[in-house]
Amino acid sequence: MLLSLYISRFVNISVEATETLSADKHPSIHLVIPLRQQLIKLSQPDPYNCDAIAKLKEFQNYYGVMPKPMCQKCGTNDNVIPSVRGKPSQELAMYAEEGYVKLSGCTTTHTGWCKKCEQWTG
Numbered sequence: 723m724l725l726s727l728y729i730s731r732f733v734n735i736s737v738e739a740t741e742t743l744s745a746d747k748h749p750s751i752h753l754v755i756p757l758r759q760q761l762i763k764l765s766q767p768d769p770y771n772c773d774a775i776a777k778l779k780e781f782q783n784y785y786g787v788m789p790k791p792m793c794q795k796c797g798t799n800d801n802v803i804p805s806v807r808g809k810p811s812q813e814l815a816m817y818a819e820e821g822y823v824k825l826s827g828c829t830t831t832h833t834g835w836c837k838k839c840e841q842w843t844g
């Protein structure tokens with residue numbers, strides 16, 4: 723009956739399931755099974771997310787410790803992030819979206835990107 727409503731309320735899902743079960747009408751187990759499946763799904767770690775987080779840590783260990791080139795415009799490397807050449811993986815694209823690295827495409831040979839000046843460093 724209110725299945726879509728139940729699904730939209732993840733936090734209250736166990737309460738709803740309990741209430742549905744204890745309703746003194748007809749047997750309502752068929753209403754609860756989808757809820758139970760939702761709960762099981764929610765309580766399991768998402769393997770894709772775990773992989774992605776591990777990848778991001780790997781990137782951080784690699785790109786996060788790279789020596790940063792100077793920006794010719796502002797004269798510091800305070801806002802410089804490494805540039806990454808080539809076609810990025812999905813995880814690397816995410817990492818770049820977060821602003822940790824700048825994707826430079828396949829043909830360029832830049833060393834870094836100044837986020838403040840919005841220009842390549844070399």
Ligand SMILES: [Zn+2]
Binds near residue numbers: 795797798801837838
């Ligand atoms: Zn700059």
